[in-house]
Amino acid sequence: MAEIIFNNVNKYFFLQHQKTLKELVQAIFKKQKTLERVHALKNLNFFIKKGEVVGIVGKNGAGKSTLLKLIAGVSAPTSGSLEIKEMVSPLIELGAGFxxxxxxxxxxxxxxxxxxxxxxxxxxxxxxxxxxxxxxxxxxxxxxxxxxxxxxxxxxxxxxxxxPKILLVDEILAVGDTDFQAKCLAKMNEFKDKGVTIIFVSHALETVRAFCTRVLYLKKGELMYDGEVNKGIDQYINEK
CATH class of the missing domain: 1.10.8 (Helicase, Ruva Protein; domain 3)
Incomplete structure (x- = not known):
C-alpha cells in the first residue's frame, strides 16, 4: 500500500537578488520586479510503498531537501497534490528546536x-x-x-x-565521527528491518547502494530516474 503519493507536484520559490542602490532606485521608478521565480520541483509523479527504503540522489540544488521538506510538512506544494498516510519523523534540520x-x-x-x-x-x-x-x-x-x-x-x-512510521534522513552520515556514523547507520538498519518506510538523502553513493531498495534521481527539480538502485546511481554518475 502506498504511504506517500506525489501527484503532479510543483514547487516554486521566489528569490530576491542583491542589487546596488542605483539598481533598486531604478527598479522602484520603473516598477520592475526584483524577485526571481525558481522552479524547484517540476511535475513530480511517484508513490512510495510501506517498508521501502528510497534513496534520493542528485547534485546540490537538484531539489532533494525541498522534496523532504514537502513530505515533512515543513513546506507545501505550489501546485499538485501530496498525500501522506502515516506520521512522519524527519531527521532533517536536527536540533532546530534546541x-x-x-x-x-x-x-x-x-x-x-x-x-x-x-x-x-x-x-x-x-x-x-x-x-x-x-x-x-x-x-x-x-x-x-x-x-x-x-x-x-x-x-x-x-x-x-x-x-517512526516514515523516516526522513538528510545527510545523517555527516553527524559526529566515523564510529558514531556507523552507529547511526546501524540504527537505520534496525528501522529498515522493522518495516519502517525510509527516505534517505545522501551524497555517500556506496551507502545508498548498500542501504536502499530503490533510487530517485533528481536533476534541476525533475525526476530523471525512479527504480533499481545501481542503475539509478550509475545514470546519475554518468550525467554528472
Missing part, C-alpha cells in the same frame, strides 16, 4: 515535545537517549558550550526515539 541557554537534559525534553513525544515517554527513554548520544558527562551543561558534533549527536539521539 535552546542554547538550556542544558542537554532540558533540551531533550523540549525537543522531544516539539517532535510530538509525550513527557512520560521521554522520561522512560531518557537514559537510552543519553547513552546513544555518548555525551552523558555534559548532559547538565548548557548546549551553547557544546561542539557542533556534540550538538548533532544529541539532536539525532532525540529524533530516533520518535517511533
Amino acid at each position: 535552546h542554547p541557554e538550556l542544558t542537554g537534559r532540558e533540551n531533550i525534553f523540549l525537543n522531544g515535545v516539539i517532535l510530538g513525544l509525550k513527557e512520560d515517554y521521554i522520561k522512560k527513554k531518557f537514559n537510552e537517549i543519553v547513552a546513544f548520544s555518548e555525551i552523558a558527562r555534559f548532559i547538565d551543561t548548557p548546549i551553547k558550550y557544546y561542539s557542533s558534533g556534540m550538538y548533532m549527536r544529541l539532536a539525532f539521539s532525540v529524533a530516533i526515539f520518535t517511533d
Whole structure:
C-alpha cells in the first residue's frame, strides 16, 4: 500500500537578488520586479510503498531537501497534490528546536515535545537517549558550550526515539565521527528491518547502494530516474 503519493507536484520559490542602490532606485521608478521565480520541483509523479527504503540522489540544488521538506510538512506544494498516510519523523534540520541557554537534559525534553513525544515517554527513554548520544558527562551543561558534533549527536539521539512510521534522513552520515556514523547507520538498519518506510538523502553513493531498495534521481527539480538502485546511481554518475 502506498504511504506517500506525489501527484503532479510543483514547487516554486521566489528569490530576491542583491542589487546596488542605483539598481533598486531604478527598479522602484520603473516598477520592475526584483524577485526571481525558481522552479524547484517540476511535475513530480511517484508513490512510495510501506517498508521501502528510497534513496534520493542528485547534485546540490537538484531539489532533494525541498522534496523532504514537502513530505515533512515543513513546506507545501505550489501546485499538485501530496498525500501522506502515516506520521512522519524527519531527521532533517536536527536540533532546530534546541535552546542554547538550556542544558542537554532540558533540551531533550523540549525537543522531544516539539517532535510530538509525550513527557512520560521521554522520561522512560531518557537514559537510552543519553547513552546513544555518548555525551552523558555534559548532559547538565548548557548546549551553547557544546561542539557542533556534540550538538548533532544529541539532536539525532532525540529524533530516533520518535517511533517512526516514515523516516526522513538528510545527510545523517555527516553527524559526529566515523564510529558514531556507523552507529547511526546501524540504527537505520534496525528501522529498515522493522518495516519502517525510509527516505534517505545522501551524497555517500556506496551507502545508498548498500542501504536502499530503490533510487530517485533528481536533476534541476525533475525526476530523471525512479527504480533499481545501481542503475539509478550509475545514470546519475554518468550525467554528472
